[in-house]
Amino acid sequence: MGGIGLDxxxxxxxxxxxxxxxxxxxxxxxxxxxxxASRTVPVEAPAAPSxxxxxxxxxxxxxxxxxxxxxxxxxxxxxxxxAAILALDESQSPxxxxxxxxxxxxxxxxREAAAAALAEGAELVIGPLFAATxxxxxxxxxxxxxxxxxFSTDAGVAARGVYLLSFLPQPEVDxxxxxxxxxGRRSFVALIPETTYGSVxxxxxxxxxxxxxxxxxxxxxxxxxxxxxxxxRIAPFVTGAAPQADALFLPDxxxxxxxxxxxxxxxxxxxxxxKPVGTAVWNDPRVFALPxxxxxxxxxADPAGFxxxxxxxxxxxxxxxxxxxxxxxxxxxxxxxxxRQYGSQRFADTTLTNPSGFxxxxxxxxxxxxGTSERTLAVFEIRAxxxxxxxxxxxxxxxxxx
Numbered sequence: 068m069g070g071i072g073l074d075x076x077x078x079x080x081x082x083x084x085x086x087x088x089x090x091x092x093x094x095x096x097x098x099x100x101x102x103x104a105s106r107t108v109p110v111e112a113p114a115a116p117s118x119x120x121x122x123x124x125x126x127x128x129x130x131x132x133x134x135x136x137x138x139x140x141x142x143x144x145x146x147x148x149x150a151a152i153l154a155l156d157e158s159q160s161p162x163x164x165x166x167x168x169x170x171x172x173x174x175x176x177x178r179e180a181a182a183a184a185l186a187e188g189a190e191l192v193i194g195p196l197f198a199a200t201x202x203x204x205x206x207x208x209x210x211x212x213x214x215x216x217x218f219s220t221d222a223g224v225a226a227r228g229v230y231l232l233s234f235l236p237q238p239e240v241d242x243x244x245x246x247x248x249x250x251g252r253r254s255f256v257a258l259i260p261e262t263t264y265g266s267v268x269x270x271x272x273x274x275x276x277x278x279x280x281x282x283x284x285x286x287x288x289x290x291x292x293x294x295x296x297x298x299x300r301i302a303p304f305v306t307g308a309a310p311q312a313d314a315l316f317l318p319d320x321x322x323x324x325x326x327x328x329x330x331x332x333x334x335x336x337x338x339x340x341x342k343p344v345g346t347a348v349w350n351d352p353r354v355f356a357l358p359x360x361x362x363x364x365x366x367x368a369d370p371a372g373f374x375x376x377x378x379x380x381x382x383x384x385x386x387x388x389x390x391x392x393x394x395x396x397x398x399x400x401x402x403x404x405x406x407r408q409y410g411s412q413r414f415a416d417t418t419l420t421n422p423s424g425f426x427x428x429x430x431x432x433x434x435x436x437x438g439t440s441e442r443t444l445a446v447f448e449i450r451a452x453x454x455x456x457x458x459x460x461x462x463x464x465x466x467x468x469x
Contacts (some may be wrong), residue, residue, distance in 0.1 A: 110121050124165055133177060135172035144196065144387050163222075180208070214419060240366075255276055264348075265288070284311050292326055344364045347366065430444065
């Protein structure tokens, strides 16, 4: 997570495919949908409250699971750990032993956790959660030749061998801009909050618009929560009977969108003429109720996978999962599947960056060689207080960067 923060993640009886099926999902590899009942994964020794120093599973292949089980992010860390347990429950003889380490939500803790896990024979590190802890764990794991599959949303910590299995905003921007231009809307105004998240998505918006040959009429930035002056500056381009733009890109949180929506309404903005578009942070009932965003589009993971996952998680643990719990589930399921199919090359960089990708709870995903990830996403339209999928997520990813 890191620089972009928890709030940007949005708003995910299973088993992995048999050996021959890992790369048989059309053009993409796979971790398939649930079809069998679960079993209980043994936990070695009495588990400390934090889970630090425990193991999950009894397999011969050791994988580190580094999470904030105490300190900042402990509640999320506990949910990720539960999801890892569920993945082992539901995998087919995974032959994995997860070495659970508490990084305490700190860089020093992550470094210590990674060193301890490597000393115990870990071949792969799953986690940590925050950008700073990912950097520390990677600085220990990569010189030893061990890859990291982490959960930060800060693409700045990605690198070869440090792969981010997270809900990154860049694929969301690409997806919604691609879909908007394909629908014939090719002139954009962008209204960008002056936040870390805003800077990230603005850069991706510029790249996506250029790739699609779209015209960027204007880009205006505004202090978080105070969009009125910026809205006044873009009003000539997005209001009136014949606006110069036909789409408005506005990637902000529900709180920010409430203020922006009110300012747009006062300026005479009509979403029927200029389509509002955004990212998965729009996926919130507060946004669905805003008049200025009716008919707007945003890209996010199809919720069907998370719905099924949530039912199984509640049955196992008696509580609702955190939204990002699916990331740990998919990482552990992927480790099990790669171990079954690839033997000694199970966690090689070339294996992890297979361009066909893998199918997880939230859709197909793949790791790029530089460490970021791409995933299939649906496009939603806001209608009358809700959001409806208007373009389903595809099963396979297209060529990278297109």
